Amino acid sequence: MTKQSFSFMILFMTFLILLSAGIAGCTSQAPSAGPASTITPAPVANTAVVSPANLVLQPQEIPGNFTLVEKGERHASDLSDWARDHGWMSGYYVVYRKNDPAAPSGTVIRQNISVYAEKNATLAVSDTIDGFADWIVKENAMNQSVEKISIPAIGDATGSLKYINKGDNSGVYMIAFAKMNVFEDIQTNGTAADYETAKQLATIAAAKIR
Known part of the structure; x- marks a missing residue:
C-alpha cells in the first residue's frame, strides 16, 4: 500500500468522527426517527481526573500484527x-495499521479519546451512534447502508455500528463508549475478526x- 493511500484512509476515518459529532448536534434537538438504539446505558460514575495521552492503547496491548503508525493530541x-x-476539554488519538499481507489494503484500528465536562461524555455516545446512523438513513441511503450492532456494556454507556x-x-465498524467524563470511539475498516479485536x-x- 502506498503512503498516499494510507494517509487517505486516516483522513477518511477522522472525517467520520467529525461528521458524526456534527450530525449529532443537529439530531439531538428532536427524538430520533431512525432504527431503535443499541446504546447500552449504565449508572454514571464520578468524574475522572485524567490526561488523555495516558489512556491510549499501548503497542504491547495490541495484537502483534498491528503496528503503531500515528498518534497525537486532538x-x-x-x-x-x-x-x-x-x-470538550482535551483529547488524544492513536492509529495502528495491520501488517498482514492477506488483509485488505489500508486496514487500521484507530482510537479517539475525548475528555468532557461532567456527564456530557455519556451524551456523546448516543449522539455519535444514533446521529450518524440517522444521517445515513435519512440523507445518504443511496450511497451507504448502516447497521447498529448490539454490544456488551462498556463503562457507563456503549454503542456500536457498521x-x-x-x-x-x-465498510467501517465503530464502537463508542463513555466512562466517567471520558468518551472514546474505536474504529476499524477491517473484517469481522478485526471488529472482535476492536471490542x-x-x-x-x-x-x-479510573
Missing part, C-alpha cells in the same frame, strides 16, 4: 461545534479510566 479547532458546546459504502462494499481493545481502554 485540538478544539479540529472538533465539531457540538463537542465544543458540550464541554456502515457500508454501496459502491465498493467497503477487546475497547474493554482494555475502558479499564484505564
Whole structure:
C-alpha cells in the first residue's frame, strides 16, 4: 500500500468522527426517527481526573500484527461545534495499521479519546451512534447502508455500528463508549475478526479510566 493511500484512509476515518459529532448536534434537538438504539446505558460514575495521552492503547496491548503508525493530541479547532458546546476539554488519538499481507489494503484500528465536562461524555455516545446512523438513513441511503450492532456494556454507556459504502462494499465498524467524563470511539475498516479485536481493545481502554 502506498503512503498516499494510507494517509487517505486516516483522513477518511477522522472525517467520520467529525461528521458524526456534527450530525449529532443537529439530531439531538428532536427524538430520533431512525432504527431503535443499541446504546447500552449504565449508572454514571464520578468524574475522572485524567490526561488523555495516558489512556491510549499501548503497542504491547495490541495484537502483534498491528503496528503503531500515528498518534497525537486532538485540538478544539479540529472538533465539531457540538463537542465544543458540550464541554470538550482535551483529547488524544492513536492509529495502528495491520501488517498482514492477506488483509485488505489500508486496514487500521484507530482510537479517539475525548475528555468532557461532567456527564456530557455519556451524551456523546448516543449522539455519535444514533446521529450518524440517522444521517445515513435519512440523507445518504443511496450511497451507504448502516447497521447498529448490539454490544456488551462498556463503562457507563456503549454503542456500536457498521456502515457500508454501496459502491465498493467497503465498510467501517465503530464502537463508542463513555466512562466517567471520558468518551472514546474505536474504529476499524477491517473484517469481522478485526471488529472482535476492536471490542477487546475497547474493554482494555475502558479499564484505564479510573
